[in-house]
Amino acid sequence: MRVLGVDPGLTRCGIGVVEGVAGRPLTMLGVGVVRTPSDDEIGPRLVAIERGIEAWLDEHRPELVAVERVFAQHNVRTVMGTAQASAVAMLCAARRGIPVTLHTPSEVKAAITGSGRADKAQVGAMVTRLLRLAEPPRPADAADALALAICHIWRAPAMNRLQQAQAAARASRIPSTASVRKVTR
Amino acid sequence: MRVLGVDPGLTRCGIGVVEGVAGRPLTMLGVGVVRTPSDDEIGPRLVAIERGIEAWLDEHRPELVAVERVFAQHNVRTVMGTAQASAVAMLCAARRGIPVTLHTPSEVKAAITGSGRADKAQVGAMVTRLLRLAEPPRPADAADALALAICHIWRAPAMNRLQQAQAAARASRIPSTASVRKVTR
Numbered sequence: 001m002r003v004l005g006v007d008p009g010l011t012r013c014g015i016g017v018v019e020g021v022a023g024r025p026l027t028m029l030g031v032g033v034v035r036t037p038s039d040d041e042i043g044p045r046l047v048a049i050e051r052g053i054e055a056w057l058d059e060h061r062p063e064l065v066a067v068e069r070v071f072a073q074h075n076v077r078t079v080m081g082t083a084q085a086s087a088v089a090m091l092c093a094a095r096r097g098i099p100v101t102l103h104t105p106s107e108v109k110a111a112i113t114g115s116g117r118a119d120k121a122q123v124g125a126m127v128t129r130l131l132r133l134a135e136p137p138r139p140a141d142a143a144d145a146l147a148l149a150i151c152h153i154w155r156a157p158a159m160n161r162l163q164q165a166q167a168a169a170r171a172s173r174i175p176s177t178a179s180v181r182k183v184t185r
Numbered sequence: 186m187r188v189l190g191v192d193p194g195l196t197r198c199g200i201g202v203v204e205g206v207a208g209r210p211l212t213m214l215g216v217g218v219v220r221t222p223s224d225d226e227i228g229p230r231l232v233a234i235e236r237g238i239e240a241w242l243d244e245h246r247p248e249l250v251a252v253e254r255v256f257a258q259h260n261v262r263t264v265m266g267t268a269q270a271s272a273v274a275m276l277c278a279a280r281r282g283i284p285v286t287l288h289t290p291s292e293v294k295a296a297i298t299g300s301g302r303a304d305k306a307q308v309g310a311m312v313t314r315l316l317r318l319a320e321p322p323r324p325a326d327a328a329d330a331l332a333l334a335i336c337h338i339w340r341a342p343a344m345n346r347l348q349q350a351q352a353a354a355r356a357s358r359i360p361s362t363a364s365v366r367k368v369t370r
Contacts, residue, residue, distance in 0.1 A: 047279045084271070087270075088276060090227055094229050
């Protein structure tokens with residue numbers, strides 16, 4: 001499974017590509033950051049991020065794109081930019097028919113370090129060890145993008161089982177729902 | 186001046202196209218809403234919004250796109266979707282080299298009704314009168330998109346004067362900055 005992780009941001013949008021399956025050693029295929037100047041206008045910045053992400057998708061052809069789920073936080077100005085950059089990432093993937101999954105920062109930290117409250121240094125150190133890198137990827141946004149991709153590869157089996165169970169539950173409800181409708185007519 | 190206004194949203198993205206100049210009667214060229222199903226995944230919804238906005242840009246070829254400036258509000262879930270839909274609108278415009286301007290909801294209400302705290306009904310009524318329509322555009326998102334376009338046409342002369350003054354101030358500072366550099370070397 002080849003996953004492209006995106007740590008969204010307008011000034012620095014982290015990108016990391018990881019290949020592997022849960023339970024086996026993982027391989028880093030690429031890592032980097034798409035940057036846009038903070039004094040540029042928002043429209044051209046979004047276009048630059050789109051071009052950057054398209055280039056990464058062209059080069060690595062991931063089967064799935066994992067994006068950090070954005071929450072409204074204290075810093076309103078930052079969160080809007082993060083939401084906008086994440087929209088561009090999701091749009092680029094969906095246009096190519098590539099599935100997108102979202103993981104919260106806590107889910108990523110918990111998956112990688114065992115603690116949902118790990119700091120950036122701990123995440124960077126674990127990413128370095130898991131991908132057998134010579135040193136932690138810089139800046140932190142690049143390491144976070146790799147962490148997102150690893151998080152997805154590890155959570156995917158459980159997420160798939162959950163989705164299958166939900167689908168089975170929906171399928172098993174169909175007859176009873178139909179009979180209820182029949183009665184109420 | 187032909188302006189396409191966008192009231193961004195994932196479920197209903199209002200679009201309105203208005204032509205005219207400040208101080209003259211304005212003409213509505215089109216109004217509508219791009220809708221996406223709320224139970225669809227976010228990626229395909231953003232793709233649907235992109236297609237919808239592209240179709241409006243193809244048909245009306247606006248000189249400028251005016252988008253509502255999004256703030257983090259109480260309803261976190263809604264504001265993220267609004268920020269993401271606005272990113273798609275700004276991206277579509279910027280990709281074509283069409284300038285994008287943002288106006289806050291208060292700026293739009295103040296420009297259209299004279300009060301920054303006007304309600305939706307007042308905005309709808311003024312849009313109906315200003316564009317000489319038979320009835321207020323429905324839903325409110327469509328009326329709000331027209332209000333954004335009108336707001337931009339009316340604010341544009343003042344915004345242009347401000348930008349020119351700022352550019353002149355920057356230009357007049359260049360010699361003194363250069364001489365300071367010379368001294369410090």
